Amino acid sequence: MKTMKVHVVTPDGPVYDSEVEMVSTKAQTGELGILPGHIPMVAPLQIGAVRLMKGVNTDYVAVSGGFLEVRPDTVTILAQTAEKSSEIDIERAVRAKERAEQRLRERQQENIDFKRAELALQRAINRISIAQRRI
């Protein structure tokens, strides 16, 4: 089967580089599946998982926001943070989740803090769910 190159890059360095057969992820407009030969496209991503399919194997990368840039033979994901499922620190994610929930409970704060806590919670839940899938 045809393959394409996938790069996941973050400001802290490249996270994932490989040849895959299909990329499937959640853009802000909805679920998106990309095969080799796709027309050039740009789409913002949601906090979620990127599934990279390669034969029988599927790799999972947790991304927090960012972009998907597609060209016929390469897919680049520009995310502010991204981790391969094997590199997620579950304990840290669980702690982050508790912290975010705690903050959401003490609602009296300003709007911005509330939004930030909500995003943090989403990121933590995303990381936990991806990390648990590998087991």
Place this chain on the structure above:
Amino acid sequence: MASLRDIKNRINSTKKTSQITKAMEMVSSSKWNRGVMNAKAFVPYMEKIQEVTASIAMGSQDSNHPMLVSRPVKKTGYLVITSDRGLAGAFNSNVIRQVFQTVKSRHKSNDEFAIIAIGRVGRDFFIKQGMNVVLDITGVADQPSFSEIQDITSSAVGMFSDGTFDELFVYYSHYVSAISQEVTEKKLLPLTDIEVPTKLTSYEFEPNAEEILEVLLPQYAESLIFGALLDSKASEHAARMNAMKNATDNAKDLIGQLSLSYNRARQAAITQEITEIVGGAAALE
């Protein structure tokens, strides 16, 4: 002439100082290595986001996203990146001097500009000068990760969006090599001069160009700030490494000179004692 014991004390204290500066040099050199590596790791991300941003911004010329349009300047923002600690030679003073001179020559009153200071040295200086520091951040890690400094970058970009200032310049020390760093001024916002890559790709947008710019431009501006910070960290450690190397070398020279005068003084004392003994013996005969 200083007494033997005075010289001995000075030699000892200089030796201790040189041990400390030597240790600081080695610490800085390992931090410098990692700083350069971080700056390198950031390059692919920066290149890619620049390429995409340029493609989209050029592709939709008619777009009038506020971050792309120059508006009449009532207030200018200066983002100044310095370090938290000194002992880095002229690293901080170079940046501060340039900002100070620029601000003095461009503006007449405190209302015409706002300063965002990253790093304690810069913050303290501008506050002491009574300048308008709107935001300051200290205690940035030596190896900052993007998530750590996202608060800074997004509030800086936010201040442009909400009209706190109408243009934003960043001043930092650009890392050229281990022995050379130069102060750089970059216009960050509005994003009028995005470097256009050689090959522009025409993209399909999902959902449309405007909404993508809405997300992409702040992220691009934030990564520019992060890039400047990484660059500045690499220069900081290189500058400190050099300063400490010079200090260690100077201490070595000084110890050499002091040992020489110590030995001279010791020899003089011995000679004097012998003369006295000989003189005493001669007087008895």
